Amino acid sequence: MKKSLKAALLVTVACAVASPALADFKQRNIRVSNGIAEDHPVHNGMDAMQQCLDEKTGGKMKMTGFWGGALGGDLQSTQSLRSGVLDSVVTSSSPLVGIEPALGVFDLPFLFRTNEEAYAVMDGEFGDYINEKLEKVGLINLAYWENGFRNVSNSKRPITKWEDFEGLKMRVMQNNIFLDTFSNFGANATPMSFGEVFSALETKAIDAQENPYVTIDTSKFFEVQNYISETKHTYTPFLFLFSKPIFDTYSPEEQAALRDCAVVGRDVERDVIQELNKTSLAKMEEAGLEFNVISPEEQQRMLEKSQEVYDTHKDEIGADVVEMVQSTLAEMRAQ
Ligand code: TK8
Structure with missing residues (x-):
């Protein structure tokens, strides 16, 4: 066999062995x-x-x-x-x-x-x-x-307890559970798509929003906010x-x-x-935002206050769905 033909054949065989299923990909x-x-x-x-x-x-x-x-x-x-x-x-x-x-x-x-x-x-x-x-x-x-876990930023005051939401004009996602959660805390909650949030904060059409730190950082919301409060209210x-x-x-x-x-x-x-x-958090503090963490006791108070949100939405989510998650969590926590 000619040398070049032999070499070519070897290459073909090697390729076929290395990636037997390449033909399955377009x-x-x-x-x-x-x-x-x-x-x-x-x-x-x-x-x-x-x-x-x-x-x-x-x-x-x-x-x-x-x-x-x-x-x-x-x-x-x-x-x-x-x-x-x-x-x-x-x-x-x-x-x-x-x-x-x-x-x-x-x-x-x-x-x-x-x-x-x-x-x-x-x-x-x-x-x-x-x-x-x-x-x-x-x-x-x-x-x-x-x-990730969501935290609250706003331009008015630190959030240390649910009463601090009173009257805050707050953007929430297009989702009734979020709307009810923050209305129930006394906020003036408005559903809005993510793309509108920065300019709504900048023009003060809204005072507050909530998102994970990394999202607040990379979408630059912190540039138009003064307070950041670690609530971890939802993942x-x-x-x-x-x-x-x-x-x-x-x-x-x-x-x-x-x-x-x-x-x-x-x-x-x-x-x-x-x-x-x-x-992200360090960067926001460096930019001058005042940072606080809500206490575990206050988180518990917020959860209790939110029981009516669970009750209102359980059926539409599916009672079986909610129970499935809650029982998995109960099992994990019992260990
Ligand atoms: C990004 C959104 C965003 C979400 C929101 O597309 O809308 O606040 O948390 O991260 O999905």
Whole structure:
């Protein structure tokens, strides 16, 4: 055999061994819509996810992130997924309760106490159960990423007890559980999409908003706020959603690569958030914001005050759904 032919054959054989299933992957250009800014840890997670996809697919599946709501807000992008005109979105679960009411369970105030509790619920059977419900409304949740525990910022005063919310003009997500939670504390709560928050704070149309530290930092809300109070009133997941109509046209290998690599990205994203939480808070204090932490006793008072919010929303979320999470948590806490 001629030397060059032999060499060529060897290369072909080597490639076939290294990546036996490359034929199962097509060139894919996946648009990923994000409401948050480009320097949010979701970006680090997506880089890790991309590297994983490159390895699995020989560089065939490519994601492009769009940031700051460039492709539309959370709700709008999610609707575009359902109709198959957009591939993917990383969104908080909260604005989607109109599409899937069971997601409202995550919005119940003071449900989770730690990240570990949230991870155990989301990454386990319960998370799968919610994912099945999402599939029925045209959405594939590749994995639960993190937005995180939410804290309150405002331009008026420190929040040390629920009475301090009295009369605060407060932006809440487009979600009735949040609306009721803060109205119940006496705030003048207004639902608003994320993309409108900065200018509403800047023009003083609103006094207050609530989000995880890293989101308050990267979306620059702290630049137009004076107080930051650690309330940890809710843990909000980010869902890494994929359009079911588009997902259904992918090969099983492509689908598995997306799911597996979304988990790789999730772990990186969660880690980077834990790191950045500290730096984000330090940066905000350095910028002159007054910082306080509400006491565990006050958190308990807020939870008790919020029982009526649980009662009002339990049925629409699904009593079984709420009980499933509560019993998982009770088990964890008993250990
Ligand atoms: C980003 C949002 C945001 C959420 C909100 O798209 O709306 O306040 O917490 O992080 O999903």
